[in-house]
Amino acid sequence: xxxxxxxxxxxxxxxxxxxxxxxxxxxxxxxxxxxxxxxxxxxxxxxxxxxxxxxxxxxxxxxxxxxxxxxxxxxxxxxxxxxxxxxxxxxxxxxxxxxxxxxxxxxxxxxxxxxxxxxxxxxxxxxxxxxxxxxxxxxxxxxxxxxxxxxxxxxxxxxxxxxxxxxxxxxxxxxxxxxxxxxxxxxxxxxxxxxxxxxxxxxxxxxxxxxxxxxxxxxxxxxxxxxxxxxxxxxxxxxxxxxxxxxxxxxxxxxxxxxxxxxxxxxxxxxxxxxxxxxxxxxxxxxxxxxxxxxxxxxxxxxxxxxxxxxxxxxxxxxxxxxxxxxxxxxxxxxxxxxxxxxxxxxxxxxxxxxxxxxxxxxxxxxxxxxxxxxxxxxxxxxxxxxxxxxxxxxxxxxxxxxxxxxxxxxxxxxxxxxxxxxxxxxxxxxxxxxxxxxxxxxxxxxxxxxxxxxxxxxxxxxxxxxxxxx
Numbered sequence: 001x002x003x004x005x006x007x008x009x010x011x012x013x014x015x016x017x018x019x020x021x022x023x024x025x026x027x028x029x030x031x032x033x034x035x036x037x038x039x040x041x042x043x044x045x046x047x048x049x050x051x052x053x054x055x056x057x058x059x060x061x062x063x064x065x066x067x068x069x070x071x072x073x074x075x076x077x078x079x080x081x082x083x084x085x086x087x088x089x090x091x092x093x094x095x096x097x098x099x100x101x102x103x104x105x106x107x108x109x110x111x112x113x114x115x116x117x118x119x120x121x122x123x124x125x126x127x128x129x130x131x132x133x134x135x136x137x138x139x140x141x142x143x144x145x146x147x148x149x150x151x152x153x154x155x156x157x158x159x160x161x162x163x164x165x166x167x168x169x170x171x172x173x174x175x176x177x178x179x180x181x182x183x184x185x186x187x188x189x190x191x192x193x194x195x196x197x198x199x200x201x202x203x204x205x206x207x208x209x210x211x212x213x214x215x216x217x218x219x220x221x222x223x224x225x226x227x228x229x230x231x232x233x234x235x236x237x238x239x240x241x242x243x244x245x246x247x248x249x250x251x252x253x254x255x256x257x258x259x260x261x262x263x264x265x266x267x268x269x270x271x272x273x274x275x276x277x278x279x280x281x282x283x284x285x286x287x288x289x290x291x292x293x294x295x296x297x298x299x300x301x302x303x304x305x306x307x308x309x310x311x312x313x314x315x316x317x318x319x320x321x322x323x324x325x326x327x328x329x330x331x332x333x334x335x336x337x338x339x340x341x342x343x344x345x346x347x348x349x350x351x352x353x354x355x356x357x358x359x360x361x362x363x364x365x366x367x368x369x370x371x372x373x374x375x376x377x378x379x380x381x382x383x384x385x386x387x388x389x390x391x392x393x394x395x396x397x398x399x400x401x402x403x404x405x406x407x408x409x410x411x412x413x414x415x416x417x418x419x420x421x422x423x424x425x426x427x428x429x430x431x432x433x434x435x436x437x438x439x440x441x442x443x444x445x446x447x448x449x450x451x452x453x454x455x456x457x458x459x460x461x462x463x464x465x466x467x468x469x470x471x
Contacts, residue, residue, distance in 0.1 A: 007195020270430030
């Protein structure tokens with residue numbers, strides 16, 4: 001598949017092979033883009049930003065609605081593309097396509113809600129004859145970098161709000177999963193988006209990511225990925241807006257009064273969705289003492305029953321990790337935890353890129369798995385007596401994206417909501433719960449700013465004040 005620069009489909013002599021993580025089969029190839037390709041895309045985007053800034057809102061809305069409609073028509077093609085190039089099972093891919101269509105539809109809705117406010121200038125003595133307002137205008141060019149774990153919907157979360165807000169966008173999709181992004185780019189063009197507004201440049205991050213981040217013509221960088229890459233982007237970005245979602249080590253608290261069966265089912269799904277390669281996936285479960293044994297028994301049994309095999313099989317619960325190197329890393333982390341006293345309750349083995357869904361307990365606080373983001377199908381169980389102790393443990397990491405608590409007591413729930421230092425608290429749901437219209441982001445090393453269509457759109461526009469002196 002060719003990359004897209006200003007509506008033109010560009011191939012290169014140097015290729016990147018796109019492989020199915022399950023069996024290593026090559027399913028396609030994409031060009032290995034260069035710094036020159038990024039600079040060319042940004043130059044074209046300068047024209048695109050001017051075009052989109054002057055498009056009437058109803059035209060942006062129409063294009064976004066048409067894009068969502070075409071996505072529905074090409075639903076199965078999008079599902080197949082996600083399933084082949086990523087870790088997701090066919091059932092997980094269907095959910096991602098459904099969400100991506102919703103993301104683009106929400107972008108169409110929010111495009112017509114970009115409003116300002118009147119300002120009471122006469123609230124200050126001496127300004128009695130002044131009146132005015134503020135309105136929002138586009139940032140200009142958005143530089144976007146997306147990860148492999150949600151290869152369509154996270155791209156939609158960059159493209160949809162950027163276009164809705166009147167910007168042009170240059171996107172660098174994940175090297176491992178570029179096909180879904182390119183397919184969505186083609187759908188936007190088929191929907192009538194002026195070609196200068198969108199470019200999707202494929203390639204290796206160390207070759208083109210820095211060129212995108214540092215270019216002074218870029219008005220904002222929107223990045224989803226790891227902390228270390230985020231730091232490097234921040235170093236070179238200079239004076240421009242930055243939005244970053246950088247991952248987590250998400251805790252779930254299970255109280256004595258919780259519905260244990262509901263908590264088990266929700267946490268198993270939340271831990272092993274997309275083979276655990278999920279920034280809000282359940283990684284630590286803190287269980288109150290009285291129900292610890294019961295929860296553990298049911299959680300381990302449910303995890304052990306998970307089916308890990310071919311992603312195209314409708315009965316498959318979990319697919320492979322994105323590649324064998326990542327699978328090896330996860331096994332190394334499990335081994336390190338075991339050497340420090342951790343106990344494997346189920347799983348802990350791999351076959352190629354397939355890592356068994358794994359449950360651990362007795363985790364030492366110095367084990368990587370305790371404090372860092374595993375980004376794999378591994379969850380650790382902890383016992384606690386008092387809620388205050390659980391919250392202290394939950395907060396004792398450098399991340400703060402989502403947390404969750406299972407309880408039937410409102411006072412307990414509100415205490416946790418107030419004291420968990422995170423961007424979102426899910427009550428009687430796993431940390432994995434999200435809809436695409438809510439503000440999404442975290443504190444500490446989990447990122448900067450908020451995504452979610454309306455909130456990303458606010459980040460991708462600026463306020464301009466207008467004041468009339470009527471004297």
